[in-house]
Amino acid sequence: MSWFKRIGWFHVPSSAAGVIITLMAIVFCAQVFLAIDRRSHSISDTLYGVFPFFVCTFLMLDWIASRTSNAVRQQEGQPLAG
Numbered sequence: 001m002s003w004f005k006r007i008g009w010f011h012v013p014s015s016a017a018g019v020i021i022t023l024m025a026i027v028f029c030a031q032v033f034l035a036i037d038r039r040s041h042s043i044s045d046t047l048y049g050v051f052p053f054f055v056c057t058f059l060m061l062d063w064i065a066s067r068t069s070n071a072v073r074q075q076e077g078q079p080l081a082g
Contacts, residue, residue, distance in 0.1 A: 003068035011065030018065070025061045029054055 003018035004011040013019040029050075036049035 002070045004065040004070075006066075006069050011062065011069055014070075018068070021061065021064060025057050029057055 001015060003013065003015050003021070005014040006012075013022050032053045033046070033050050037046045040046040040049060
């Protein structure tokens, strides 16, 4: 079963597992933003602080989505279920 569907450059969740992983990434980024913004003195302090966390989180989400999407299964010659 595919967790994500590729639409253009983006991966959109197409199952409950995909939605849960996406929500976990968003909640984590929101918590990081609030924690860093609480101690920063300017917008640039906040952006410099959250950038490494956001990049790593969304790169990992993109990696998981690309490994569990329809496009990978079609390239490998596996039949699509559902």
